[in-house]
Amino acid sequence: MFAAIASGNPLQLSTEVPNSNGLQHTIVLSSTKPKSYSHITLFILPNVTFPQEFLATVYFKLNPAEDFKLFGYLGNEKPSAIFKVKLPQANVGNGVTANPSDGLGEIDMEDDVMTDDLNGANANHNISQLIIGISIEPRNDATAKLEQWKAEQAALSSSAGAGAMVLSKNSVQILTAGALAKQYPVVTQELAAKIVQHAYNYLTGFVDAQGNVSIKRFDTWWEKFRVRLQNDATFLDEVTKD
Incomplete structure (x- = not known):
């Protein structure tokens, strides 16, 4: 139903999550090349008729043990999206390399700059464990969830810098x-x-x-x-x- 392409890598199709009645899908980008960031295109397959009364909310995580984090949606009016994923800083000084499991560093929605920085200290990092989660939800429910997410990201970006949504273990997590x-x-x-x-x-x-x-x-x-x-x-x- 869905597919994703990480820049410089082959297309990978989504897999239905068992016992979800086709409402949840995942894509594991297991063959991405090492790099400090990668552009990922996610889209609804051309032969799929997506119901107008539903939206597909899109989530990312770097490690199976992490929780999925919301980053956008797909739907009839938006059958594809481009994400620029940045890992946490790969080289933190003194030869120490950050752990990818610390979480997604930044992700820019629908970024139009298609430049890969494969040279330099961060080129040995990779996103080979990046997992995309897709949840098909009623449009009203998904819209409310996305509006709340946008408000939270606006609050975070005001301190982190425009255009960047910073996510890590140090991010604000509202659990109670x-x-x-x-x-x-x-x-x-x-x-x-x-x-x-x-x-x-x-x-x-x-x-x-x-x-x-x-x-x-x-x-x-x-x-x-x-x-x-x-x-x-x-x-x-x-x-x-x-």
Whole structure:
């Protein structure tokens, strides 16, 4: 369904992830030539009819033990993309070479500069373990995920330099609710207020004569809220005080 070409290497086809019903694919660029960076073209195969209501989100990682990191998407309106992948600094001084498993260094989306720097100290590095993950998701879900990713990258690029998305073990990783609140306090407060207001709006319809609401009503609200949040989280933008 998908294919990728690392500059100077043969085309490699995607493989479906078992038990994903064809919704997840991977491409392992196992024969890339050693270099400090490489341009990678990823595209939907010409004979594939990609459904308009879906997008294919694109992820990268350098080591099977790492987590995939989001970097873009493919779809009917964008059947191909070019990525310029830079490894972490290969020569860190005193003859010490950085470990590729430290994570992707930089990746520029749809970079038009097709210049390979194969001479110099970094030429002995390679990206032979680079793994591309592709997830076919409903368009609304994928769009929301991509918008969040763009906002996070904009915050990172403001300190790292325009045009570069720096990813490493030192990058900000939001793994808990507390980390989210610390990194984005204003947005977190706004989100919490929206959730509370949504619950309030729903539960006020079930207040009894004593001003109480059955806990079962709260459980019902929570189950409905979780399903709706999973299907289309943008509904929270429409939550207002009644």
